[in-house]
Amino acid sequence: MAGPAKLLSVGALTLDTILRVESLPTHQGKFIASDGIQIASGMATSAACAAHRLGAEVSLWASAGDDPVGDLLIAGIEAEGVDCSHVRRVSGARSALASILVDAHGERIIVPFYDARAQADPEVLPFTDITAFDAVLADVRWPGAAALALKAARAAGRPAILDADTAPLAVLERLLPLASHIVASEPAVRIICGHALDLETACTDLASRTDAFVAVTGGAAGTWWFDRSAGSSRHVEAPRVKAVDTLAAGDVFHGAFAVGLAEAMAVEHALRFASAAAALKCLRFGGRLGAPDRAETLAMMATAWPVEIT
Numbered sequence: 001m002a003g004p005a006k007l008l009s010v011g012a013l014t015l016d017t018i019l020r021v022e023s024l025p026t027h028q029g030k031f032i033a034s035d036g037i038q039i040a041s042g043m044a045t046s047a048a049c050a051a052h053r054l055g056a057e058v059s060l061w062a063s064a065g066d067d068p069v070g071d072l073l074i075a076g077i078e079a080e081g082v083d084c085s086h087v088r089r090v091s092g093a094r095s096a097l098a099s100i101l102v103d104a105h106g107e108r109i110i111v112p113f114y115d116a117r118a119q120a121d122p123e124v125l126p127f128t129d130i131t132a133f134d135a136v137l138a139d140v141r142w143p144g145a146a147a148l149a150l151k152a153a154r155a156a157g158r159p160a161i162l163d164a165d166t167a168p169l170a171v172l173e174r175l176l177p178l179a180s181h182i183v184a185s186e187p188a189v190r191i192i193c194g195h196a197l198d199l200e201t202a203c204t205d206l207a208s209r210t211d212a213f214v215a216v217t218g219g220a221a222g223t224w225w226f227d228r229s230a231g232s233s234r235h236v237e238a239p240r241v242k243a244v245d246t247l248a249a250g251d252v253f254h255g256a257f258a259v260g261l262a263e264a265m266a267v268e269h270a271l272r273f274a275s276a277a278a279a280l281k282c283l284r285f286g287g288r289l290g291a292p293d294r295a296e297t298l299a300m301m302a303t304a305w306p307v308e309i310t
Contacts, residue, residue, distance in 0.1 A: 005056045005262035006132065009255070010149045011044030011139030011163070013062035013077070013087065014096035014112060015069050018247065018287050024103045037286050040076035042096065043139035043163060046248040046288035047255030049080045050277065051137075055294045056259045059083040059133070061126060061149065063118045063142055065093035086126040093117035106243030106282060114141065121145070125152060134262035135159040137254060140167040140188075143174060150178035159261040162212075163254045164188045181213040181261065182206070183254055189216050199224045203233040215271065217253060219246065223271055236271045239279040239304040248287040253278040256297065276300035 019033035048058045060082050064070035066089045073095055074084045098112040121144025130136065136153035138146035140163065153160035162179035164172060166187045176182060176192070184192070189202045197205060199218045207214040207226035215225035222238040256277035260270025277297045284290030292300075 003057075005134045005259055007048070007051050007056045007058045007255075007258055007262055008061060008130075008133040008136045008149065008153075009044045009048035009051065009058060009082075009138075009258075010061045010136065010142065010145050012042030012096065012114075012141035013040065013045045013060065013064055013073055014042040014098045014114075015039075015073055016041040016098045016100055016287060018100045018102060018285075020102050020245075020285060022104050024101055024107065024109055035285060037289070039287060039289060040073040041098070041248065041288050043141055043165065043251050043254075044137065045077060045082075046251035046291070047137055047139070047163065047258065048082045049077065049288050050248075050252040050255035050281075050291035051259050052081050053291050053293050054256055054259045054277065054297060056262065057083075059086055061086040061088075061145060063088045063090060063120075063122075063145070065089070065095040065115060065118050066091045067093075067095055069095040069097070088122065088126070090118045090120070100247060100287070102245050102247055102285065106246045108245075108247050110247075119144075122148065125149065130156050130158065133158060135161060135258050137161045137163060137258040138175070138179075139163040139254075140165055140171055140175060143167075143171045146175055147178055150175065154178060154180050159258070161254070161258050161261065163251075164192070165250070166191065176210055176212070179210075179212050181215075182210065183215045183217060183257060185250060186216065186218050200233045200235070207233070213267065217250060219249070223275060225267065225271060234268070236268060236275055237304075238275050239300055241279045241282055243282040245285040245287065245290060246282050248290070249278045249281050251288060252281040252291045255291075272301055272305055273297060276304060279304075 164184035
């Protein structure tokens with residue numbers, strides 16, 4: 001590949017207020033945070049920032065209100081080196097917000113707000129040539145845009161990657177057939193499959209419902225992916241780390257996996273690359289701000305998997 005991979009990330013752009021507490025609340029009251037930060041984030045946005053740190057040229061297609069929060073969001077992401085020229089501004093709409101509590105073990109509670117006016121389906125792509133990108137990644141937070149981008153990318157022979165996370169079943173069923181690559185969280189695969197399964201069985205079940213590449217992420221439990229040549233699910237272990245903050249780890253995983261596919265890495269190598277990046281992110285408080293650079297990620301891979309994939 002001549003030059004860096006070019007990636008389009010489609011979906012959520014939110015203003016996150018992240019507060020660190022000793023334990024997640026189980027009752028009403030006032031709780032004092034030991035740390036806090038406010039940043040531009042969201043699934044697709046965090047993935048975009050992570051992918052840029054890993055060496056890709058990244059454009060973000062998201063939707064925000066025509067409000068001061070939207071100005072702040074775009075300025076924050078542009079400062080990360082991500083192209084925001086395709087971010088849509090909706091007059092009269094409010095930009096998305098999220099409040100997040102992270103406990104001493106790195107687990108979290110997320111409460112997002114999305115204005116339906118800002119999430120209205122777009123009619124067309126905001127650019128003329130999807131082949132300008134080596135891969136397209138879309139989350140489930142702006143389904144209309146995700147559908148347009150995934151369909152166009154797959155038709156053009158580009159990796160069309162769906163970050164399948166918690167969402168209404170109707171949204172997941174709308175987007176699954178459009179993707180060439182589906183990477184689903186554990187909660188999402190349970191919504192899709194409709195019953196409790198271990199991750200290996202869930203991966204196999206999901207793969208039976210689509211012709212796309214399928215993987216299911218399980219955090220510290222690692223990732224299962226379906227090998228169609230073998231007709232069975234295979235496992236990629238997650239590097240062992242002591243998590244400080246798991247917020248945005250999945251987004252970092254998806255961004256890194258998209259970079260791997262855009263660079264034509266072997267699929268298991270791309271999954272290890274993504275697992276290493278996500279593990280490193282968990283070592284740092286601050287959501288997407290903990291995303292690693294490429295050198296760190298390659299060093300983690302060399303430690304976790306001393307024998308390279310051939």
